[in-house]
Amino acid sequence: MKKSIIFGIILVIIxxxxxxxxxxxxxPVNMFSLTNSASKEENKKLYIEATFVAGTITxxxxxxxxxxxxxxxxxxxxxxxxxxxxxxxxxxxxPDDSYYIEGVSKLIPESMIENGKKFVxxxxxxxxxxxxxVEENHTHDITTDDFYHYFGYVYLDSTSMVNLIxxxxxxxxxxxxxxxxxxxxxxxxxx
Numbered sequence: 515m516k517k518s519i520i521f522g523i524i525l526v527i528i529x530x531x532x533x534x535x536x537x538x539x540x541x542p543v544n545m546f547s548l549t550n551s552a553s554k555e556e557n558k559k560l561y562i563e564a565t566f567v568a569g570t571i572t573x574x575x576x577x578x579x580x581x582x583x584x585x586x587x588x589x590x591x592x593x594x595x596x597x598x599x600x601x602x603x604x605x606x607x608x609p610d611d612s613y614y615i616e617g618v619s620k621l622i623p624e625s626m627i628e629n630g631k632k633f634v635x636x637x638x639x640x641x642x643x644x645x646x647x648v649e650e651n652h653t654h655d656i657t658t659d660d661f662y663h664y665f666g667y668v669y670l671d672s673t674s675m676v677n678l679i680x681x682x683x684x685x686x687x688x689x690x691x692x693x694x695x696x697x698x699x700x701x702x703x704x705x
Contacts (some may be wrong), residue, residue, distance in 0.1 A: 516573055518693045518697045521693055521695065522689075522690045522692070522693030522694040523688025523690065523695065524689060526688070526694070527690075528686050529683050532682060532683045532686070533613060533683050536680065542560050543558065543560060544585070545557070545561065545562045545584075545619075545668075546585045546587055547557060548560065548619060548666065549589065549666035552586075552662070552666060552667060553619075553666070553667065555668070556618075556621055557618050557619065557620075558572075558619040559616070560586070560616070560617060560618065561615065561670075562582065562615055562670060563585070563593070563612035563613065563614055564583065564601060564605065564612060565583050566582065566584075566586070567603060568580075568581040568602055569600060570576075570598075571590065571633045572603045572629045573595070576594065576595060577592060577594055578592070578593075579594060580598050586589070587663060589665065590626075591670045591672060592671045593615065593672040594672075594673065594703075601613045617671045617672035617674060618666040618674045619670065621667060622666075624649060627658055631656040631657075634660070634664055635655070635656045638656075649653065651689065684687065
């Protein structure tokens with residue numbers, strides 16, 4: 515019996531320690547710092563405060579690679595289409611606000627670069643004239659280097675946020691509390 519309360523207390527302490535680690539040590543950093551430094555670091559916890567959803571580079575019915583703006587910079591964010599639609603509605607209704615989105619960094623796959631270059635070219639051809647009048651049929655040629663200049667080498671994957679640490683925190687905490695309750699109930703017969 516005493517072993518169950520000791521084990522329960524240890525599990526609760528581990529759960530609290532992991533919570534402190536997750537909240538204070540493993541805090542996300544602004545994606546701007548990774549993109550701006552041309553970092554190729556994967557699995558780094560990131561966030562952006564999106565101000566505009568420009569469109570999708572590629573995807574399917576459930577998830578897609580979106581181009582989003584935040585901090586005056588464009589990012590690639592892989593997320594659920596429902597989340598992107600919710601975010602887009604919010605930003606259209608609140609143009610002076612931003613939408614916080616969190617995820618982990620992943621290297622942009624080579625297979626996406628051509629679609630990304632097409633997206634940037636179309637975006638620039640349709641929406642951006644560099645402050646001068648653009649001649650008819652003018653197009654922007656986008657190289658792979660241009661692509662990396664616009665987006666960096668990583669994207670934010672918000673679908674990977676089923677955080678193993680959070681799952682471990684919840685399971686160890688719940689199991690520890692259940693062991694303590696079991697010990698107290700066995701000793702004092704509350705239930």
